Amino acid sequence: MKKILLFLAVFIISFTEVYAVETKNNESWDKTFKQSSSVTVEKVFFKNRYGILLAGDLYIPKNLDKSKKYPAIAVSGPFGAVKEQASGLYAQTMAEKGFITLAFDASFTGESSGEPRNTASPDINTEDFSAAVDFLSNYKYADAEKIGIIGICGFGGFGLNAAAMDTRIKAAVISTMYDMSRVTANGYFDSIDEKGRYQLKQTLNKQRTEDFKSGTYQEAPGLPDKLTGKEEQFVKDYYNYYKTPRGYHKRSINSNGGWNMTSSLSFINMPILAYSNEIQNAVLIIHGEKAHSRYFSEDAFKKLKGSNKELLIVKDASHVDLYDNMEKIPFSKIEEFFHTYLK
Numbered sequence: 001m002k003k004i005l006l007f008l009a010v011f012i013i014s015f016t017e018v019y020a021v022e023t024k025n026n027e028s029w030d031k032t033f034k035q036s037s038s039v040t041v042e043k044v045f046f047k048n049r050y051g052i053l054l055a056g057d058l059y060i061p062k063n064l065d066k067s068k069k070y071p072a073i074a075v076s077g078p079f080g081a082v083k084e085q086a087s088g089l090y091a092q093t094m095a096e097k098g099f100i101t102l103a104f105d106a107s108f109t110g111e112s113s114g115e116p117r118n119t120a121s122p123d124i125n126t127e128d129f130s131a132a133v134d135f136l137s138n139y140k141y142a143d144a145e146k147i148g149i150i151g152i153c154g155f156g157g158f159g160l161n162a163a164a165m166d167t168r169i170k171a172a173v174i175s176t177m178y179d180m181s182r183v184t185a186n187g188y189f190d191s192i193d194e195k196g197r198y199q200l201k202q203t204l205n206k207q208r209t210e211d212f213k214s215g216t217y218q219e220a221p222g223l224p225d226k227l228t229g230k231e232e233q234f235v236k237d238y239y240n241y242y243k244t245p246r247g248y249h250k251r252s253i254n255s256n257g258g259w260n261m262t263s264s265l266s267f268i269n270m271p272i273l274a275y276s277n278e279i280q281n282a283v284l285i286i287h288g289e290k291a292h293s294r295y296f297s298e299d300a301f302k303k304l305k306g307s308n309k310e311l312l313i314v315k316d317a318s319h320v321d322l323y324d325n326m327e328k329i330p331f332s333k334i335e336e337f338f339h340t341y342l343k
Contacts, residue, residue, distance in 0.1 A: 280306065
């Protein structure tokens with residue numbers, strides 16, 4: 001039982017200093033998606049409120065009129081992914097539609113700084129979105145009054161949490177969302193009770209003692225290197241994205257290992273979305289009809305108030321379909337939403 005609980009917990013788990021490096025088209029393209037001919041990309045670095053240097057890819061429409069300022073969108077996720085995967089695809093696609101977009105790596109992951117590596121935090125990962133807003137608010141071609149975000153998977157939850165705190169976020173798109181605090185503390189479908197949660201905390205705190213003794217951080221189990229065929233369908237779906245040429249990336253935690261085991265402790269003790277009912281700006285929540293995680297979005301939507309909130313269920317789509325399936329991701333709807341609320 002302890003092993004099952006541990007797997008669930010770990011599997012699912014100076015304000016702005018700016019540097020920019022231009023990436024020329026067709027030079028060192030390291031993304032999991034095809035490069036657009038109508039967008040340029042710049043590597044940028046900026047600090048969050050904790051002094052952690054975040055790395056991002058800034059996607060800029062080639063037909064940009066440099067005499068104007070444009071609506072801008074910060075993008076991150078999924079949980080355990082990097083900006084060269086799904087968030088980059090979303091960012092590039094929205095840049096093709098005329099927005100300035102920033103796909104960024106969260107603290108402790110990818111090309112962003114922070115030690116120890118492969119660590120997650122409900123507070124710091126929420127802050128990462130606000131740091132991206134800091135950057136875009138000061139970017140020369142971005143309109144600071146027209147900034148939105150896109151959060152994918154676990155970063156959908158962090159994005160919604162950021163929207164509850166950061167009033168500069170005028171519109172938020174939350175795609176195929178996980179509530180990382182809920183799933184870590186309660187398991188999938190809220191299957192872990194108080195007794196099970198206590199056992200989980202005992203295991204994780206014992207690991208803290210061992211980590212201190214060894215001076216290292218134990219890595220939690222990640223996706224298997226090979227499927228047996230007996231896995232849950234959502235695990236197969238994750239494998240077919242992260243472990244195959246479709247979505248594999250050398251810097252992605254989910255492609256190459258696991259999170260630090262003790263990252264789960266803060267998620268058990270510090271729930272996100274406590275004030276999501278107070279979000280006044282616009283929110284569009286998108287989820288797949290057949291996704292195992294659909295209940296996270298449906299329950300999150302129930303808390304939202306106002307006529308500028310919408311839940312869109314995509315017919316026949318799984319959780320991972322909304323990572324990169326261009327026939328399933330409703331980009332036209334996302335474009336319409338941002339044009340409506342970033343104007």
